Amino acid sequence: MAQYSLEKDKIKILLLEGVHQSAVDVFQRAGYSNIEYHKASLGEEALQTAIKDAHFVGLRSRTQLTDNVIAKAEKLVGIGCFCIGTNQVNLKAAEKHGIPVFNAPFSNTRSVAELVLGQAIMLLRGIPKRNAAAHRGEWLKNAIGSFEARGKTLGVIGYGHIGTQLGILAETLGMRVIFFDIEDKLPLGNAQQVHTIEALLSGSDVVSLHVPETKQTKDMIGAKELAQMRKGSIFINASRGTVVDIPALASSIKENHLAGAAIDVFPVEPKSNNDEFISPLRGLDNVILTPHVGGSTLEAQENIGIEVAGKLVKYSDNGSTMTAVNFPEVSLAQHTGTSRLLHIHHNRPGVLIKINQAFAEQGINIAAQYLQTTIDIGYVVMEVDSDQGSKALEQMKLIEGTIRARLLR
Numbered sequence: 001m002a003q004y005s006l007e008k009d010k011i012k013i014l015l016l017e018g019v020h021q022s023a024v025d026v027f028q029r030a031g032y033s034n035i036e037y038h039k040a041s042l043g044e045e046a047l048q049t050a051i052k053d054a055h056f057v058g059l060r061s062r063t064q065l066t067d068n069v070i071a072k073a074e075k076l077v078g079i080g081c082f083c084i085g086t087n088q089v090n091l092k093a094a095e096k097h098g099i100p101v102f103n104a105p106f107s108n109t110r111s112v113a114e115l116v117l118g119q120a121i122m123l124l125r126g127i128p129k130r131n132a133a134a135h136r137g138e139w140l141k142n143a144i145g146s147f148e149a150r151g152k153t154l155g156v157i158g159y160g161h162i163g164t165q166l167g168i169l170a171e172t173l174g175m176r177v178i179f180f181d182i183e184d185k186l187p188l189g190n191a192q193q194v195h196t197i198e199a200l201l202s203g204s205d206v207v208s209l210h211v212p213e214t215k216q217t218k219d220m221i222g223a224k225e226l227a228q229m230r231k232g233s234i235f236i237n238a239s240r241g242t243v244v245d246i247p248a249l250a251s252s253i254k255e256n257h258l259a260g261a262a263i264d265v266f267p268v269e270p271k272s273n274n275d276e277f278i279s280p281l282r283g284l285d286n287v288i289l290t291p292h293v294g295g296s297t298l299e300a301q302e303n304i305g306i307e308v309a310g311k312l313v314k315y316s317d318n319g320s321t322m323t324a325v326n327f328p329e330v331s332l333a334q335h336t337g338t339s340r341l342l343h344i345h346h347n348r349p350g351v352l353i354k355i356n357q358a359f360a361e362q363g364i365n366i367a368a369q370y371l372q373t374t375i376d377i378g379y380v381v382m383e384v385d386s387d388q389g390s391k392a393l394e395q396m397k398l399i400e401g402t403i404r405a406r407l408l409r
């Protein structure tokens, strides 16, 4: 598939799930006015219709970009996840079609850490159950099951951007912090790494999960792991719903093994705010249930809008793919005085040589060349004399192994 870069007002940007206005502002400031904006996510059929002629799509965690949807999005050039998680996108399929996927790896991490810390304090004090009782007209004024955070042990599973910030915040309250991670991590503050999940579970008063959704983290916490937690301890998950066996968690709470839990993410989440939320945890007074809002603060959403829209604009304008999660990363400054060509190809021996040969035979002068590869694809960016851009694109199209080629204006 080869294409000339379109006029900016012909480039369709599909924004879903109410991404922040800051994203729209970034696109508009960069000259992109053809924006289709939806407040909610779209089901597969509606999504296929809306994405069919879109060049860029922006989404959050609800929209599923499956292999099937991506295959039918014939014009799609780039995907922006306006969040951290990218598990809702079939990254391999996007790569196969030569489509980079961008996200915002930092912008909402502080928001999650703050929420989790607040939940830990509330749960240690038994507040959710006292709050629920008061709403029913009951008055639970006593100190039973009510503890300070000071001196308690917080166990963090997944000591990344969120886990580390949570650890530091918890230490300011006088909590002791231990963590379990598959990587050896530099402990911040006085945190200590433990080397088995069992040591973490049995050694903590509050356990909080901050791992990504992967094959290894699926059902990472089930009945066996919950039984390894201390009696009367607290469990928090604001990572991904697939990580925890929810019926097993509900049993552990009902049997009074755990004193309480806060759950922000669920294996199946309602598609929109109008759909019913169904969970075996409903009705349990000592469980805080939140609708996947760990990262939903106005500060975070505004920053995410700016960050991800900025990355899509840079890719559209300059071909820069820095921080793409599924794609060779090429950092490029703005080009002036030359035509820039983007060529995405299957990573097989000889593709670059063939492009260079074809250009040499046609007398096309290469002013600059940048190449990066992953196991499966190669991404080469070339600059040629301005009057030779169209001819160069025609030559690129003929190269065997081409997935996409694009000429920037």
Ligand SMILES: NC(=O)c1ccc[n+]([C@@H]2O[C@H](COP(=O)([O-])OP(=O)(O)OC[C@H]3O[C@@H](n4cnc5c(N)ncnc54)[C@H](O)[C@@H]3O)[C@@H](O)[C@H]2O)c1
Pocket: 084, 085, 105, 108, 109, 112, 157, 158, 159, 160, 161, 162, 163, 180, 181, 182, 183, 210, 211, 212, 213, 214, 216, 217, 238, 239, 240, 264, 265, 292, 293, 294, 295, 296
């Ligand atoms: N609730 C929300 O609104 C919300 C907001 C932001 C992020 N999240 C979720 O939180 C996750 C974590 O975010 P982050 O920014 O801290 O990510 P991160 O990539 O910085 O950290 C994840 C950590 O988990 C570790 N890890 C991976 N697999 C593991 C395993 N099997 N066992 C133990 N450790 C493992 C990694 O080594 C890494 O240190 C995200 O992937 C996202 O799914 C949720």
Ligand SMILES: O=C(O)CC[C@@H](O)C(=O)O
Pocket: 060, 061, 062, 082, 083, 084, 085, 086, 108, 295
């Ligand atoms: O905003 C969302 O829908 C997802 C938030 C969070 O889970 C993330 O991955 O950043």
